Amino acid sequence: MENKNYQLKYYNLNNFETIPQLQALSDEQKHAIRVVGHVLPFRTNNYVINELIDWNNIPEDPMFQLSFLQHDFLTSEQFNQVASAIHQTDHPDKLQHAINKVRAQLNPHPAGQLAHNVPLLAGTPVPGLQHKYRETALIFPAAGQTCFTYCTFCFRWPQFIGDKQLKFATNHGQLFFRYLQHHQEITDVLITGGDPMIMSARHFDKLITPLLSDDYKHIQNIRIGSKVLSFWPYRFITDQDADQYLRIFEKVNKSGKHLAFMAHFNHWRELDTKATHEAVQRILTTGTSIRCQSPLLRKINDDPNIWQQMWQTQVKLGMIPYYMFIERDTGPKSYYEIPLVKAYEIFRQAYQKTSGLARTVRGPSMSAAPGKITVEGIEEVAGEKVIQLKFLQSRNPEWCNRIFYAKYDKSACWLDELVPAFGKKVFFFEAELLESTLNVINNKDEIDVTPISLPY
Incomplete structure (x- = not known):
């Protein structure tokens, strides 16, 4: 494929319907982009549109999914709240209120x-x-x-x-x-x-x-x-x-x-x-x-x-x-x-x-509040099926490379959905993290302090 002489052109919520390829989308799909685009940011460019997206495979194409907003990014209730507020053009404050409400539900930080x-x-x-x-x-x-x-x-x-x-x-x-x-x-x-x-x-x-x-x-x-x-x-x-x-x-x-x-x-x-x-x-x-x-x-x-x-x-x-x-x-x-x-x-x-040249990769890794934690395996230990986890990086350097275990849970998608294995009430780092937080609060000096958060 030859390099093309592109002049960078952006598309956002104001002009995305001028993209020629989008004419193949249904009115419902375009409406979804407009509504979700009031809550989440939307921007793409002509290189992505012309070189990366397979327009014969919409909406399943992964590059389309990667760069264009989808209806199901919001719950039905969230979507309908924003869509309804958009049509109330004489009450712009209601639209902003609806947008802010939904954004707050999406765990912004x-x-x-x-x-x-x-x-x-x-x-x-x-x-x-x-x-x-x-x-x-x-x-x-x-x-x-x-x-x-x-x-x-x-x-x-x-x-x-x-x-x-x-x-x-x-x-x-x-x-x-x-x-x-x-x-x-x-x-x-x-x-x-x-x-x-x-x-x-x-x-x-x-x-x-x-x-x-x-x-x-x-x-x-x-x-x-x-x-x-x-x-x-x-x-x-x-x-x-x-x-x-x-x-x-x-x-x-x-x-x-x-x-x-x-x-x-x-x-x-x-x-x-x-x-x-x-x-x-x-x-x-x-x-x-x-x-x-x-x-x-x-x-x-x-x-x-x-x-x-x-x-x-x-x-x-x-x-x-x-x-x-x-x-x-x-x-x-x-x-x-x-x-x-x-x-x-x-x-x-x-x-x-x-x-081995590709096995420099690490993962799957969660960048959670205590640190970067990888899923190392699914094991059976002492008769209990467990998920083996490890700290790759952590707020407390002493936790790095530490192995710990969570109960097997085939539906858990994040650290805060896991519970400790072997009958333990908390993971090993939780008490220490709380203690470190209290020490920081009680020993602030005049130079600086890097606060430490609780894990969830």
Whole structure:
């Protein structure tokens, strides 16, 4: 397939009906996009429409599911409430009330992100920064809090709905630089969003260059979380500042720090275009590594053969399979969720069909409040069928690599739906987590504190 001379064009709730291919959709399907689009963010672009979606397989096509809102993202009651309010044009306040009510029911910040991950510096919250794990801090640059296309499953959907109370973003004072400088335990910085690659190279450089100075010698790794290689690979090929971006990547690697591009691919088809192949190779020539991750999603990639092909293609292109995540408990989770037991079986079957080069991947992993927890297996221990779990990362570093067990539950889809095995009332970390929380509350110093949340 030849690269095409695209000029990036966005489609949103205001103009999506001008997409030529959408003429094949029924009025009911278009109505569903309009109604759900008042609650959840919607945006796509011409590359996704023309290169990724199979318009002969609508609505089942995984790329269509990935980028276009569906009726069943909301319950029937939620959908009808919003649809009814839309028609009451003489009462716009009723529409906003209905929208806010439904959004609140969709758990806008899972795992206590807003309440528990934002650190303090001299008693002041640091805007646009999250510090959940000791070694890693997340930066949400204000100029990068949008995307080339909004994934319909995105757990950060509150970033894009215009509610300042729910949005993470750095401020003009850039207090986060001071926080990073002070916290010498931080070795890894993840620049995330939204999609930071939507920033101009000039703005991105202003974020990167300070981190290369002697003031930040403790920071060894810089990560970029992005779906640009799937949704707009021309960012690194024909965009006006494409070469400038690649020079910034080279600069980071030549500085002695490691740059890791954390690419989001949800289906092997996203890896199947000439533009994506070229963009990947251009990034790799800068010395940057590309690690690939995705949640497991019903109707998009809930098939071990899809994961097998995706991981093998990533290795073939020089990338590193990194994570299979469990879809977080937010937004349209009920539409996409898969029971943990089934998720493990999908992972196991896909893993068995790959060589060791693809077995760098980890999962299925839940990014829950206590930390990243993988489903390691289904076992029978002391006569009881159990789910074996393990901490890959945690708020308390002492929990890392710890194995623990939950009662077998074929329908549980998240950590808070599991109960401890062997008659225990709580998991091993719960009492310690509560004690740590109380210690933080009672021993705040004048510099800062990173609050610790309860697990659910």
